[in-house]
Amino acid sequence: MADRRPPLTPDVDLDAPPVAAAAPDAGDHARRPRRSAATRAAILAAARDRFAADGYERATIRAIARDAGIDPSMVMRYYGNKEGLFAAASEIDVRAPDLAQVPSGEVGARLVRHFIERWEGDETLTAMMRVGVTNTAGAERMRGIFAEQIRPVLDTVCPVPEEAATRAALIASQILGMALCRYVLHMPPAVALTHDELVAWLAPTVQRYLTAQRP
Amino acid sequence: MADRRPPLTPDVDLDAPPVAAAAPDAGDHARRPRRSAATRAAILAAARDRFAADGYERATIRAIARDAGIDPSMVMRYYGNKEGLFAAASEIDVRAPDLAQVPSGEVGARLVRHFIERWEGDETLTAMMRVGVTNTAGAERMRGIFAEQIRPVLDTVCPVPEEAATRAALIASQILGMALCRYVLHMPPAVALTHDELVAWLAPTVQRYLTAQRP
DNA sequence: CTGGCATGTCAACACGTGTTGGCCTACATT
DNA sequence: AATGTAGGCCAACACGTGTTGACATGCCAG
Incomplete structure (x- = not known):
């Protein structure tokens, strides 16, 4: 079904110098930026x-x-x-903050506010969500981002290491869910909330998922 | 761009009897089921x-x-x-339960369990989510379902009527977020949770969104 | 038995898509 | 100044899509 041969002349080499790379010494300016x-x-x-x-x-x-x-x-x-x-x-850097510096009681609020601002800063995360839901490769990428960028940060502040994965997933469910309602579905009551109201509502939830003992 | 003329011979009339509808009396069998x-x-x-x-x-x-x-x-x-x-x-009936009969402290657990089972009962809700994220009309439909099927049920148990919309949206964000992680993105820690674990984790959140006083 | 209608198939249209190869232009090195 | 090469445009291909209309078939009422 799918014709998956690689392109004949890719030219996708990201930052390769335009001139012959085999030259032993290229001189003073190592890599000149491409005109393109x-x-x-x-x-x-x-x-x-x-x-x-x-x-x-x-x-x-x-x-x-x-x-x-x-x-x-x-x-x-x-x-x-x-x-x-x-x-x-969709080369995404969530830029999750370093939570080790944050007082343990404020981690929830910090996380919620960070992701609100991150989401509204540019459209990358909305794109990620739209594609993650549509496309198998997109879903895989979202799982990767979760595993490589979200979980490690939470590992540093999760009191019970072996529950870190579960707790991280719960937090992700709340944050992604609000992003879905607010930025993708545009549900009026979710759009109407201010940043402070959002933090006030969601932070205790995140905090509980992080630190409350397993029910 | 879009050619939006209606089809020439729709034939989309759902259950119209096949014979002439203008006949004053059609006899004993009012509407014979179509062969199709x-x-x-x-x-x-x-x-x-x-x-x-x-x-x-x-x-x-x-x-x-x-x-x-x-x-x-x-x-x-x-x-x-x-x-x-x-x-x-995507004619969807969420079949939200009648919460008036439920003890007020158990509404959260009841809601969470209902939606887990509803989601796993058939693929309708997953389809709704996939299309709601992709398609403008799908998003509109999800907003409609929220407004017509979710909010009214919560109105009956929400202590502060003028906050019902906000509280319903918060609840939707948590439930949809978990559905997204578990049924669409297939995040391993979210998939691994049993029904009881899910209820135990999410019910307090829903309960708080419903009854806690505004922060 | 016969005519009409619902049911269903077939082949095709018009269009938009990802993708490709050829060709032109301008720059930078020799 | 000559020349190789990167940057860029153009036209086209092959394919899959939603959609349509003409034609076959069988059921049911008269």
């Missing part, structure tokens, strides 16, 4: 917007290219194929 | 499965028809177009 850096960035930005707004299937390469002001074939040249584009566009 | 009832049901079942598994865009009419063992054009004949099919397939 601006185009690459424009494509990536447009892709994030489109994936966030439309999800994986409905976000078309043609639309992304139009937004970026270039030809669709450029997208293929730089990112190989649509999956590659998505992989590059 | 089985086909209609097969299409609907296949559509629910496909929408749940693939989301709106990737669920193709051809695949649904193949699953139902009939020709794609039959789907068009009975449901007009893909949107109509989806509308019919």
